[in-house]
Amino acid sequence: MRTVNLAGKQVPVIGQGTWHMGEQPGARRREVAALQQGIELGLRLIDTAEMYGEGGAEKVVGEAIAGRREQVFLVSKVYPHNASRQGAIAACERSLKRLHTETIDLYLLHWRGQYPLAETVEAFTRLREQGKIGGWGVSNFDLDDLQALAEPGCATNQVLYNPEARGIEFDLLPWQQAQGMPLMAYCPLGQGGALLQHPALRGIAERHGVTPAQVALAWALRQPGLIVIPKAVDPEHVRLNAEAAVLRLSAEDLAQLDAAYPPPRRKAYLQMV
Numbered sequence: 001m002r003t004v005n006l007a008g009k010q011v012p013v014i015g016q017g018t019w020h021m022g023e024q025p026g027a028r029r030r031e032v033a034a035l036q037q038g039i040e041l042g043l044r045l046i047d048t049a050e051m052y053g054e055g056g057a058e059k060v061v062g063e064a065i066a067g068r069r070e071q072v073f074l075v076s077k078v079y080p081h082n083a084s085r086q087g088a089i090a091a092c093e094r095s096l097k098r099l100h101t102e103t104i105d106l107y108l109l110h111w112r113g114q115y116p117l118a119e120t121v122e123a124f125t126r127l128r129e130q131g132k133i134g135g136w137g138v139s140n141f142d143l144d145d146l147q148a149l150a151e152p153g154c155a156t157n158q159v160l161y162n163p164e165a166r167g168i169e170f171d172l173l174p175w176q177q178a179q180g181m182p183l184m185a186y187c188p189l190g191q192g193g194a195l196l197q198h199p200a201l202r203g204i205a206e207r208h209g210v211t212p213a214q215v216a217l218a219w220a221l222r223q224p225g226l227i228v229i230p231k232a233v234d235p236e237h238v239r240l241n242a243e244a245a246v247l248r249l250s251a252e253d254l255a256q257l258d259a260a261y262p263p264p265r266r267k268a269y270l271q272m273v
Helices: 025-040 052-064 087-099 117-129 143-149 172-179 199-208 212-220 235-246 251-260
Strands: 003-006 009-012 045-047 073-078 106-109 136-139 154-160 183-186 226-228
Touching: 003 226, 025 045, 025 052, 025 235, 052 087, 073 087, 087 117, 106 117, 106 154, 117 136, 117 143, 136 143, 143 154, 143 172, 154 172, 172 183, 199 212, 199 251, 212 226, 212 235, 212 251
Parallel strands: 045 073, 073 106, 106 136, 136 154, 154 183, 183 226
Antiparallel strands: 003 009
């Protein structure tokens, strides 16, 4: 699988998301098994957050990576209301306990909140010096937020990106690419399933003998320096996500998707879910 340099390590361009995992006790076994299957298929980057299931997703991840921690690039995120000088350190330590690990490879500020960015970065720097995180970054930051951050140590920015939400192509994505800062795309398959039912995606999928979800992932991965983190629990969906890494869309395919979902022509507010 293709890789991207993220926080000093080579990671696969397709990882695994965990939003909404850890919320239903009856689903835990399937969620753990899905993450482990993904690791075996090369989806070695796992993204989670203290917000997901109020720590429940981190517990699922901790169970999934037990005995295979060295195979995984682990990403978690801190709530903005916990991102003070001392609060971020305490939150990270709680996440480490839930994950049953000594180090989080990449620790992100989930979105910009009440605390000054410099204070959060100070906490992240201390965590890195203590060996509790390997690197740090942000999530849901628009271009002006990143420029206000003005920190060379920021490893990535994780934002919403899919054909239905492509406003970042106007300025944020080009800026990150020029800076050599990888972008992590969450919800690359959209929300609620409407995207995957669109005739354009379905037609392209039929032409290539793949699924609309694989088309959506390949569409995002046409961009250099981009990582997608789809969530999947069904074993077949996990397998198909991994196989999407080899799909290449043609110029005709991309033009058809541009017609269905026009690229931005002006600055738009950053979309979030």
